[in-house]
Amino acid sequence: xxxxxxxxxxxxxxxxxxxxxxxxxxxxxxxxxxxxxxxxxxxxxxxxxxxxxxxxxxxxxxxxxxxxxxxxxxxxxxxxxxxxxxxxxxxxxxxxxxxxxxxxxxxxxxxxxxxxxxxxxxxxxxxxxxxxxxxxxxxxxxxxxxxxxxxxxxxxxxxxxxxxxxxxxxxxxxxxxxxxxxxxxxxxxxxxxxxxxxxxxxxxxxxxxxxxxxxxxxxxxxxxxxxxxxxxxxxxxxxxxxxxxxxxxxx
Ligand code: GLN
Numbered sequence: 001x002x003x004x005x006x007x008x009x010x011x012x013x014x015x016x017x018x019x020x021x022x023x024x025x026x027x028x029x030x031x032x033x034x035x036x037x038x039x040x041x042x043x044x045x046x047x048x049x050x051x052x053x054x055x056x057x058x059x060x061x062x063x064x065x066x067x068x069x070x071x072x073x074x075x076x077x078x079x080x081x082x083x084x085x086x087x088x089x090x091x092x093x094x095x096x097x098x099x100x101x102x103x104x105x106x107x108x109x110x111x112x113x114x115x116x117x118x119x120x121x122x123x124x125x126x127x128x129x130x131x132x133x134x135x136x137x138x139x140x141x142x143x144x145x146x147x148x149x150x151x152x153x154x155x156x157x158x159x160x161x162x163x164x165x166x167x168x169x170x171x172x173x174x175x176x177x178x179x180x181x182x183x184x185x186x187x188x189x190x191x192x193x194x195x196x197x198x199x200x201x202x203x204x205x206x207x208x209x210x211x212x213x214x215x216x217x218x219x220x221x222x223x224x225x226x227x228x229x230x231x232x233x234x235x236x237x238x239x240x241x242x243x244x245x246x247x248x249x250x251x
Contacts, residue, residue: 003029003212005038006052009060009068012042013095016149018058020196021090024205025054032225034213043071049081053212059093059194062105062123062153069111072098076114083116088187088211092197096182096190097121097154106153117183117190118159119174126250127153132171132193133243134181138207145169146181146201147239148193156192158183165191170243187211200235202227 007022026036041047041055083089089099097103100119103111113120129151137143146166155175158164164174165182173181173192182191189208191197198205210221 001213001216002035002037003054003209003216004052005036005212006041006047006055007038008041008055008057008072008095009043010040010058012064012068013058013060015059015061015094016151016194017196018092018194021058021092021198021205022056024196024198024202025209028202028205028227029209031227032209034209041075043068047075047078047082049078049085049087052082052087053215054208055079055082055087055089057089057091057095057098059095061094062107065094065098065103066105066109066111069098069103069113072114073112076116079114079116083186083188086187086215088208088215089116089189090197090208091117091188091190093150093152093192093194096192097152097156099188099190100156103154117185117188118162119156119183119190121154121156123153124155125153127151128172128176128250130171131239131243131246132173132181133169133240134166134171134173134193135169136166136204138184144203145236145240146191146193146197146204147195147236147243148191148197148201149195149239150192151194152192156183165189187215195239200232200239202229202232
């Protein structure tokens with residue numbers, strides 16, 4: 001099958017090799033006989049609901065976020081329709097912040113958000129930097145860990161009743177206090193974790209691919225054939241050890 005990915009603002013939001021997430025999705029799709037068709041959606045690009053199975057937006061600094069925030073806000077109604085139709089979303093750090101209602105940056109400027117996730121973000125004075133280990137349960141009863149690297153000034157507060165992506169075991173997560181990391185609403189996932197995220201968390205890449213394939217086929221997410229993931233498991237282990245020793249420093 002051909003999985004169509006809408007890569008939002010690849011020229012602006014691509015810090016810490018976030019583009020590597022696309023490479024992982026493409027490879028893992030190809031290993032199962034599927035093709036990933038990645039289409040860049042830059043400023044002014046039209047989002048046609050139903051066209052893309054998965055949207056991806058990476059992280060960026062306040063400056064880049066300010067440049068694209070109004071454009072993303074203008075695209076929010078189309079993205080909301082696409083999500084209602086079953087498209088999946090992965091948003092990382094700066095992109096994650098802009099999926100909320102607003103982001104007040106380090107300079108105190110309020111950037112509009114797409115309001116696709118139930119949250120808002122305000123920058124603090126100290127940055128939260130380090131390796132992170134979280135525990136997630138995207139499917140009931142299926143507990144998994146996710147590892148990555150975070151570097152953000154923004155403190156993200158989830159609305160009452162909103163679901164985090166996971167619970168922090170080591171590191172800061174959304175705000176360094178709530179114990180929550182990221183946000184998950186149906187097929188929409190936002191997270192602070194870079195590194196990039198997916199090479200060392202292959203199960204999450206497969207979860208996203210399965211959601212995208214389900215959207216393409218107009219049905220439930222399929223069960224994907226397992227891959228050996230030997231190197232991936234090692235990378236996950238190295239990162240979780242780092243998170244245990246070096247997670248959560250203010251800077
Ligand atoms: N500018 C945002 C912050 O510092 C996001 C940074 C990032 O994407 N790493 O909170």
